[in-house]
Amino acid sequence: MAMGTFNFHGGATSHKPIALCRTDNIHTLEEVTTHNPPTRNNDHHAFAQVSTHLRLKSDSDKKDGSIKYILSGEGAGNIFIMEENSGKIFVLKKLDREEKSFYTLRAQAINRLTGVPIETESEFVIKIQDINDNKPKFIHGPYVAEVPEMSPIGTYVIQVTAVDYDDPATGNNARLVYSILQGQPQFSIEIKSGIIRVASQIDRETKDRYNVIVQVQDMIGNAGALSATATVTIHVSDINDNAPKFQQKSYDMSIIESASIGEIVGVVLADDIDVGKNAEITYSIEERGGHFSMFNIITDNITQEGIVTLNKLVDFERGIRRYHIQVRAENKYKSELNDTATIRVYVVDVDEPPVFLRKEYYMEILENATVGSYVGTVTAKDPDITNNIIRYGILPNEYSRSFEIYSNNGSIIISKPLDRETEPWHNFTITATEAQNLALVSVVEVYIRVIDVNDHPPELQNEYDIYVCEKTKAGEHVQTISAFDKDPVIDHQFYYMIPPEEISDANFTLMDNTDNTATILTLRDGYSLQENPIYYLTVIISDNGIPSLSSTTTLTIQVCDCGTNNDKESCRKNFFWIFLNSGAFIAISVFSIVLLALAVIVHIKCKKSPTHFNKKGEDLKENIVKYDDEGGGEEDTEAFDITGLRHQTVMREHKRKRTIRTDIQSMYRLSLGLGPDVTIFREYLSEKLEEADTDPYSFPPDSLHTYAYEGTGSTAGSLSSLESSALDSNQCLKFDQG
Structure with missing residues (x-):
C-alpha cells in the first residue's frame, strides 16, 4: 500500500465513514459524492473513493474474513477508527480545522489467524477541509482616536483591524470588508484597509466626541457572511479659533x-x-x-x-x-x-479717621533737659468735610514712661529725667482720635533720639600691673596707659597729667602721646627693691567735652629685680611663682601642724593608764580640786557628769608620804568658818601649787582654775554637789577647763 492524502470537511460528525483512496503518489483529494469503479494499477493496490466513508482494501482480500485491517497514527482510536473486516475508516467526533488541519495515519493488513502482515504498512494523510465557521474579530481594541477640529476632508483618523481564523486559501471564508454603521457623514472608512478618515468639517464647540460604529464581514459581504462590530471613540481636539x-x-x-x-x-x-x-x-x-x-x-x-x-x-x-x-x-x-x-x-464718602501729616516723626532732645522741656509736636487732620476735633494720646510701653503729650495740640514734653547711656532712643506710638467718634483712631510712630552731653569723666582702659627694674636708667619707658569715656563721642581727646603738687617729689614722669594714650617714664637712675619696693603715681585724665570732665587715678608701680637681661616680663612670672610657692608653703605648714597635734594627742592617750585610786595609807588630802565652774548646788548634777570625770583620773607616780599639817582643815570646814586663818591656808596652797607644777602628768596651769576659798556662811554647807558623790570630803577632783 502506498501513502495517500485525503481531504475531509471540518464539519463532519462522528461515525461518518470515510473513503480511502489508494495511489502510488501523494495526492490531495477532495471529498466526492460519486462512486468510482475499482481499478488496477501497476503495484496491484486497490483505489476507491466513496462519499460516505474511507476504505482500505488489500488485493489479497477475498472477503472470506481471513484478513484483518489495523489503523495507527495521529488520532487512531479516539478520533478515527477502522472496521477490521472491511477496512472502512470512520470519524468519532467533530473536527475543527482551526484546531488541527491534518492527521497522519498508518494502515496495515494482517492474517487474522497467524498475525503475519499480508501487505507492507501504508502511511496516509487525512486533511480537514475548511468551512466558514469563524466570525471575524477586531484586534487592538478598544479604539480611541483624536482629530483636531476643522480638519480638512480626508484627514487620517485611525485604522481598525479584524482577523478571521478560517482558511484564507479556501474560497472567500476569510476575505473581509469594512463599513460604518454609525458616524456618517462626519467620517468614512476604506472598505478593505479599515482606515477611518474625516468626511466633513467638524467643530469642537458643536460636538467634541463621536462614537463611530464599524462593521466587518467575511465572504466579501455576500449572503451567509459572518460579521462583527467595534466602536471607535473619536475626540475632537480644540484649536484656538474663538475670541474671548x-x-x-x-x-x-x-x-x-x-x-x-x-x-x-x-x-x-x-x-x-x-x-x-x-x-x-x-x-x-x-x-x-x-x-x-x-x-x-x-x-x-x-x-x-x-x-x-x-x-x-x-x-x-x-x-x-x-x-x-x-x-x-x-x-x-x-x-x-x-x-x-x-x-x-x-x-x-466715608467718615475717615484722622490723618497724620507725616508717616513717622523723628525728634531730638538733650539728655540733661529738665522735666517739662518741650520735645516736639505731632499733627493730625480730619480728612472729612466736618473737620472734627482731634485728641492725642500715647500708647504706653517701656520707652514712653519718660514723656507726656498734650491731648489738644499733640505737643510732647519730658516727664522724667533722661540718660543717653541707659536709653539712647525712645520710640513709642501716638494715637489721634476724633472727639465725636472714638472708634476713628489713627496711629503714628515717634522716634526720639537722646543727644549726649558730657556727663562721664574718662577712665583708665585697664587695670595695669606696672613694674620698674632696679637697674633702669632715667627716661626709660615703664608703661603705656590708655583711657575710655562712656560718652559716645567719636572725636574724643584725652589729656594726661600729674598733679602739680606731686611733680617736685615724683620718681616718675608722664608723657602725653596726643593719641589718647600716655607713657610713664623714669626720672632717675636705679630703684631699690629693698629700700622702697612700691611707688605710687597719681594721674589726672581729662576729656575735651563741654564742659570738660576729669578723673584721678593712682597707679601702683612695683620695683622688680629684672635680672641680667633687664626683662620686666620675668617680674610677672616671678610674682606668680612667689604667690604659688607661698600658698603651697602655707598649706604644707598647716597640714604639718595638724599632723603634729594629732601625734601629741595620741602620745598622751598612750601614756595614760587606767584609773587607779591611791594606795592605802596615802592621804587623800594631797588631791587638789581644780575646776572652772563654781558649784551650783544640786543643779550641778544636770550640768556635769561627775561619774565621767571620776573615770578620767590620771595615775601618778608614788610619792613619798609627807607630814600633813593637822592645823590645815578641809575646805569644807573652811567654808563653815572653822578652819585656820588665811595665812596658814595660803601656805598650804603654795605647797600644793609647787607640787602640781613639778608633776609632769598634770595639765598646764594656764588651763586650770583653782578655787581655794568659797567663803563662809554658805547655806548649802558645801562647795558644790560633789559631796553627794561617793568621794571623801577631803578628796579633790581635777579636770580641764576645755
Missing part, C-alpha cells in the same frame, strides 16, 4: 475713599469657549481716554477673571467722584482675538 467675550459690555463698581492702594475695586470676566491654553486670557486697561492711571487690572490665571485694583488714592472731598476706564480681554496667544468693555467706578 465679556459677559457685560459695561460694569458699575464703587470704592470707598479710605481705600488703600492695591485694594480690590471689582472683578470682570470674559468667556472663551476654547479649552485649555487656548482659553487663557490676559486683561489690560486701554490707555486712551478715561482715567486709566487711577486703576490697575490683573489676571487670575485660575479663574480667568480680571481683578480691578486701586492704583492711586481717591478722595471724595477733593477728587473726582466717578471714574471711567476701558478694559480689554485678549487671547493670551493670539492678541487678535480680543474684546473690550467699559467700567464706571464711583467713589463713596
Whole structure:
C-alpha cells in the first residue's frame, strides 16, 4: 500500500465513514459524492473513493474474513477508527480545522489467524477541509482616536483591524470588508484597509466626541457572511479659533475713599469657549481716554477673571467722584482675538479717621533737659468735610514712661529725667482720635533720639600691673596707659597729667602721646627693691567735652629685680611663682601642724593608764580640786557628769608620804568658818601649787582654775554637789577647763 492524502470537511460528525483512496503518489483529494469503479494499477493496490466513508482494501482480500485491517497514527482510536473486516475508516467526533488541519495515519493488513502482515504498512494523510465557521474579530481594541477640529476632508483618523481564523486559501471564508454603521457623514472608512478618515468639517464647540460604529464581514459581504462590530471613540481636539467675550459690555463698581492702594475695586470676566491654553486670557486697561492711571487690572490665571485694583488714592472731598476706564480681554496667544468693555467706578464718602501729616516723626532732645522741656509736636487732620476735633494720646510701653503729650495740640514734653547711656532712643506710638467718634483712631510712630552731653569723666582702659627694674636708667619707658569715656563721642581727646603738687617729689614722669594714650617714664637712675619696693603715681585724665570732665587715678608701680637681661616680663612670672610657692608653703605648714597635734594627742592617750585610786595609807588630802565652774548646788548634777570625770583620773607616780599639817582643815570646814586663818591656808596652797607644777602628768596651769576659798556662811554647807558623790570630803577632783 502506498501513502495517500485525503481531504475531509471540518464539519463532519462522528461515525461518518470515510473513503480511502489508494495511489502510488501523494495526492490531495477532495471529498466526492460519486462512486468510482475499482481499478488496477501497476503495484496491484486497490483505489476507491466513496462519499460516505474511507476504505482500505488489500488485493489479497477475498472477503472470506481471513484478513484483518489495523489503523495507527495521529488520532487512531479516539478520533478515527477502522472496521477490521472491511477496512472502512470512520470519524468519532467533530473536527475543527482551526484546531488541527491534518492527521497522519498508518494502515496495515494482517492474517487474522497467524498475525503475519499480508501487505507492507501504508502511511496516509487525512486533511480537514475548511468551512466558514469563524466570525471575524477586531484586534487592538478598544479604539480611541483624536482629530483636531476643522480638519480638512480626508484627514487620517485611525485604522481598525479584524482577523478571521478560517482558511484564507479556501474560497472567500476569510476575505473581509469594512463599513460604518454609525458616524456618517462626519467620517468614512476604506472598505478593505479599515482606515477611518474625516468626511466633513467638524467643530469642537458643536460636538467634541463621536462614537463611530464599524462593521466587518467575511465572504466579501455576500449572503451567509459572518460579521462583527467595534466602536471607535473619536475626540475632537480644540484649536484656538474663538475670541474671548465679556459677559457685560459695561460694569458699575464703587470704592470707598479710605481705600488703600492695591485694594480690590471689582472683578470682570470674559468667556472663551476654547479649552485649555487656548482659553487663557490676559486683561489690560486701554490707555486712551478715561482715567486709566487711577486703576490697575490683573489676571487670575485660575479663574480667568480680571481683578480691578486701586492704583492711586481717591478722595471724595477733593477728587473726582466717578471714574471711567476701558478694559480689554485678549487671547493670551493670539492678541487678535480680543474684546473690550467699559467700567464706571464711583467713589463713596466715608467718615475717615484722622490723618497724620507725616508717616513717622523723628525728634531730638538733650539728655540733661529738665522735666517739662518741650520735645516736639505731632499733627493730625480730619480728612472729612466736618473737620472734627482731634485728641492725642500715647500708647504706653517701656520707652514712653519718660514723656507726656498734650491731648489738644499733640505737643510732647519730658516727664522724667533722661540718660543717653541707659536709653539712647525712645520710640513709642501716638494715637489721634476724633472727639465725636472714638472708634476713628489713627496711629503714628515717634522716634526720639537722646543727644549726649558730657556727663562721664574718662577712665583708665585697664587695670595695669606696672613694674620698674632696679637697674633702669632715667627716661626709660615703664608703661603705656590708655583711657575710655562712656560718652559716645567719636572725636574724643584725652589729656594726661600729674598733679602739680606731686611733680617736685615724683620718681616718675608722664608723657602725653596726643593719641589718647600716655607713657610713664623714669626720672632717675636705679630703684631699690629693698629700700622702697612700691611707688605710687597719681594721674589726672581729662576729656575735651563741654564742659570738660576729669578723673584721678593712682597707679601702683612695683620695683622688680629684672635680672641680667633687664626683662620686666620675668617680674610677672616671678610674682606668680612667689604667690604659688607661698600658698603651697602655707598649706604644707598647716597640714604639718595638724599632723603634729594629732601625734601629741595620741602620745598622751598612750601614756595614760587606767584609773587607779591611791594606795592605802596615802592621804587623800594631797588631791587638789581644780575646776572652772563654781558649784551650783544640786543643779550641778544636770550640768556635769561627775561619774565621767571620776573615770578620767590620771595615775601618778608614788610619792613619798609627807607630814600633813593637822592645823590645815578641809575646805569644807573652811567654808563653815572653822578652819585656820588665811595665812596658814595660803601656805598650804603654795605647797600644793609647787607640787602640781613639778608633776609632769598634770595639765598646764594656764588651763586650770583653782578655787581655794568659797567663803563662809554658805547655806548649802558645801562647795558644790560633789559631796553627794561617793568621794571623801577631803578628796579633790581635777579636770580641764576645755
